[in-house]
Amino acid sequence: MTKHIVTAFDTDLRDLLLELAQMAGWAERSVELAVDALMTGARDEAERVIADDDRVDEADRKIESDAVLLIARRQPMGDDLRVIVSSMRVSQDLERVGDLAKNIAKRALIIDGTIQQRTLAHGVDSLSRLVLGQLKRSIEAFVERDTAKAEDVWRHDAEIDALYTSLFRELLTYMMEDPRNISSCTHLLFCAKNLERIGDHATNIAERAIYTRTGEMMAVNRPKQDELGTAVSEPNRPN
Numbered sequence: 733m734t735k736h737i738v739t740a741f742d743t744d745l746r747d748l749l750l751e752l753a754q755m756a757g758w759a760e761r762s763v764e765l766a767v768d769a770l771m772t773g774a775r776d777e778a779e780r781v782i783a784d785d786d787r788v789d790e791a792d793r794k795i796e797s798d799a800v801l802l803i804a805r806r807q808p809m810g811d812d813l814r815v816i817v818s819s820m821r822v823s824q825d826l827e828r829v830g831d832l833a834k835n836i837a838k839r840a841l842i843i844d845g846t847i848q849q850r851t852l853a854h855g856v857d858s859l860s861r862l863v864l865g866q867l868k869r870s871i872e873a874f875v876e877r878d879t880a881k882a883e884d885v886w887r888h889d890a891e892i893d894a895l896y897t898s899l900f901r902e903l904l905t906y907m908m909e910d911p912r913n914i915s916s917c918t919h920l921l922f923c924a925k926n927l928e929r930i931g932d933h934a935t936n937i938a939e940r941a942i943y944t945r946t947g948e949m950m951a952v953n954r955p956k957q958d959e960l961g962t963a964v965s966e967p968n969r970p971n
Contacts, residue, residue, distance in 0.1 A: 741806045745815065748798055749875050752819055752826075755791040756871040758784065759826045760864060762833035763930060767860040769840040770923055771847050781837035788830035795823040814947065815877075818940040822874055825933040829867065832926040832933075839919040849906065852920065855899040859924060862892055863931045870937035874944070882941035885934060892931035899924050 762781045769778035799820045802808070808816060847853040866885050873882035903921050906913045943949050 741802075741808065741812070744802050744806065745812065748795065748802060748816065748819055751791065751795050751798065752823060753871065753875055755788060755795065755823060755826050756867075758788050758791065759829040759833065760867055762788065762830055763836075763860065763864055763867070763927075766833040766836035766840065767856065767927075769837055770843065770920075771853055771856060773840070773843075773845045775841060775844070778837040778840040782834050785830050785834045788827060792823045792827040796820050811944065811947075814944045818874070818944045822871075822937050822940055825936050829930050829933050832930050835926050836923045839923050843916055843919050847920070852899070852902060852906070855895070855902060856920070856924065856927075859892070859895050859899060859927050862895060863927050863934065866892065866931055866934040867937075870934040870941065874937055874941040877941065877945050879942050879945045882938040882945075885938035886942075889931060889935045892928055896924055896928040896931075 762784060765777040766781045768774060769781070799816050802816055803813070806812075847856065866888060869881055870885045872878065873885060900921065903917045903924070907917045939949060
């Protein structure tokens, strides 16, 4: 009987993590399509991101419901309980990633064209690649309970901030040089900030991966930079 209960619990927990991994895949794809729409003017991709956001939201609700039911039915303790509770928190981060991707897609529709300046296109592409890499590794770290990979994501959070700051400065320069650039560059500023925030959510997930394994939250403040490149210390957000 005990063996049956343990096996059933393991199956339920595996299914929950599979749901989370699937949701992460949808969120990652939304970011990819939104950035591509921003750089190429592909309206169909932007509209798809906006339409698919409901699927990400529904996945978040289902994971929360399944996690609560799993706790009620199996009454897990220790590591298992931390994994289940953290799965709910991670799904919330992914839901926010989907919202941020939708925001980028909406601005892509407003800009309605490719990014004209080659340096800006390169900057947005570089930032999105770095952010997506962080997001993918953070999910892998959580599902695999890999603290080394999670710590690597945590340490590289500052790289996203540095790249965002560089792009922020470039956009300000273009706006000051030619007022006709103000409208499009303002939208790009918001898109870049959305990507930076997605990077923060990836770091949240990495911190959760460490917590599920060790039972302790990261105690050291994250190294951050503001938009002007000034180093600041940001306390870990409560997850």
